[in-house]
Amino acid sequence: MRICAGKISSLQQEKTVMEQSPRNPHPAIGCNAGGISLLPEHSPVLGVFSLCINRPKQLSFPVVKGTQVCLPIILCKTDIQDLLDCSKFPVYPKLYSYPQSDSIITPVINEACFYSLLVSVKPVDRAEAVREAFRHAWKGYKAFAWGHDELKPISKTHGEWFGLGLTLIDALDTMWILDLKEEFEESKRWVEKELSFTKNVDVNLFESTIRILGGLLSTYHLTGDSLFLDKAKDIGSRLMPAFNTPSKIPFSDVNIGKGIAHPPRWTTDSTVAEVTSIQLEFRELSRLTQDPQYQKAVDEVMRQVHRLDGKHDGLVPMFINTNSGKFTHRGVFTLGARADSYYEYLLKQWLQGGKKEPELLEDYLQAVEGVKKNLLRQTSPSKLVFVGELSHGRLNPKMDHLVCFLPGTLALGAHNGLPADHMDLAMQLMETCHQMYVQMETGLSPEIAHFNLQNHNGRDVDVKPADRHNLLRPETVESLFYMYRFTQDSKYRDWGWEILQSFNKYTRVPSGGYTSIGNVRDPVNPGPRDKMESFFLGETLKYLFLLFSDDPELISLDKYVFNTEAHPLPIWPSDS
Template sequence: MSRFNLFKQSCSTWMGCKRITFFPSSVKELSFDKNVDVNLFETTIRILGGLLSCYHLTGDQLFLDKAKDLGSRLMPAFKTPSKIPFSDVNIGKGTAHPPRWTSDSTVAEVTSVQLEFRELSHLTQDPQYQDAVNEVMRLVHRLPGKHDGLVPMFINTNSGQFSHKGVFTLGARADSYYEYLLKQWIQGGKTEDELLEDYLQAVEGVKKHLVRQTGPGRLTFIGELSHNRFNPKMDHLVCFLPGTLALGVHSGLPPDHLDLAQQLMETCHQMYKQMETGLSPEIAHFNMQGDEVLTAASPADRHNLLRPETVESLFYMYRFTKDGKYRDWGWDILQNKCFIVYFPSRNHLLHSCFFFLGETLKYLYLLFSDDEELLSLDKYVFNTEAHPLPIWFFFSCRLLHFNV
């Protein structure tokens, strides 16, 4: 990964923290005219989202020009029989394709590029980007195969139908679908009823099918459902949910969502606290009957990738409740990360820096900042890589009237 891509990933962190006012000269030389396959989802949330965010934070037209160039090069992904995008795009040749082993895309990936493409249309007054991603949301909204608002993990790009049905999770391959339902609704000024309907239905589905409590500890957690069989495992990724629920309540949604958010936040905290290192495993397994709350994770699950989800939710919870314990928990996590973390190789460093510089450090800084106008949650919505994008109605921008 180039130094520019690392800068782009963390640009809004340093700008948001008011720590830099300059840009590397390599930004001007940046070219996307490369014969290379990229992942639509990863490139959108990291590079496109980063460029759009840097444009808003700096006012430098260069970032918007680069964003438009990249967004246009990603558009071939949407040229499928179903309008559900392929996972991979060659940004030099203008071709797109699914992975070699399947014609499926993950639901999280195809429904978590919307904030960025919508914002690109909003800024350029070119509707093609928003039209493409809105069509995906319309299709998913109407699809059979949901389970009280919960969606399967995969969707076929040829048929446009869910595949591998019967498995429901808020972890990998589905997580940001739920996050982006709420955030698109907020981004657009709370006017798109289908997004709100799908989000509220999903929250009820989560409470009905995936929420459980441990035995003596009475920790509330989110498990997984596989063909009606419950699995008491929770990815660290799921710790995005307390913050998302709290953001929804702040935006006028049912107050009882905050009760669930507070319970889940306690659980995410315990996923750190109960570990010997003070760092959460990638996946936690819960004991619903015995004395021990967290059971031993498998060796493959015991690592920590410096993921941001827990500190992200701590930031939201503190902003909305002002309860100092959330800052205390964040401080404990920061100390443990600084004490324990080391990078055995350059590749490991660069991979972890995506999360650590672009998201984890940003949310920790915002958690400890007393300036609530710094990236105010009444003015900005964060994409799933923590890049702030403006809420349209707050900034009184003229909305495009696309086919919604």
């Protein structure tokens, strides 16, 4: 017997009709041999299903009404006797109009009979599905990349960046939050016995701070195990030579074995995001160690940036010179790469310190107004609100996926008493980030989207060939987590669930792990790139789990701030 069932969309809305798309060209998307194939996603319901003898040419997606699901199921005529005793159900022959016209969009022009079949639908445990995804990713890392920075799941080997076990350290607090005790204990033993920061290796100050220092500090707070604080002190002290510059704006690179820092070979500039997105971690290290040197160094960076010329309505350029301490390459303003987390950390430092540093709040509020004044536009035809880039007075309708951190940050500010219109903007931008996924054939966002300001092809989003890759990034699911925590609107969970399903469909590697892909527009050949970034475990799956968790006190947003690598750090007590 072959039975096809349409997908249940949402039980929270009065009426939901899912549009057809290249990803879902036909509503009969769940087919199994030997039984009804259902894709339940909600609490248990009593489904009312219409059984159509003789396949109609096309059926709509299901309409949801209250707790009843009108779900078309397509059967061959001979299958009916296998499934149920027809004599017990009413038969309506020769129906030539729209049966259940709100559910079926094409008339059934053959003889048909309809039966009512009551089916109990078991809900999917979405949080458990995230645990399963983590275990699958960890299976690949443990088998092919244990102790190394990154997994290459296709070639079943590893990639090295710093040689410091980045994926393992990034994932420590995720394992703790997901209650994966066995995996955590095994990883802890590696940290205790194998992790050493004495090696002669150059590391990037920003990346090693947010991933390693941040990961160790958050794991210390969650577990209370001093091993992680000791390791955090070690790496933190080894990164300090980066601040030995004429301007006190840190170099980008540090040799942690030799204690020597330097800029990249091609420039004396550092990126603004990198030098202004290490503050949460170093400030917390000072608080825990009672050693003020760490906070003093990063606070000086913020003081300098606060008073610098070259801003535009609170927006900052992307580069800053380590010799002069001044902005370079002025005139280009973005909330994407090289500037994004500057804005995020303005708000989060203010929250971390107990809302006692008014200059941080001042800079944040000014920047939000600068975004609204200079960077916001609407697409055609759907009037999606997006954040573009300003280049010497001219707007480029380009938005990095990285910018999808912004809805969550705006929502976090509104939750903490900032203007209510910040939440309004957060909701608009969240919809746009969602559309960056659903308008792609794989259901996964490109790295960069270009938005149409004029309706010339019926699409809101265009993607250039060089921008079609997906790196398993977390920013959209991060913002979905914030939006759900603050609104309790279940659609944000549904959107996150769709993303997880697309990850499983197009990026999951059977032998273990998930891979970045090269083309989100090609569901047949998405082009696996053979790399699982550490942030997939450190951020993406963590935020998805928290999104689906029913425990609002699991990493309470009134007690913790997340660093830009999703490592939760405590908000300081009022007496700090």
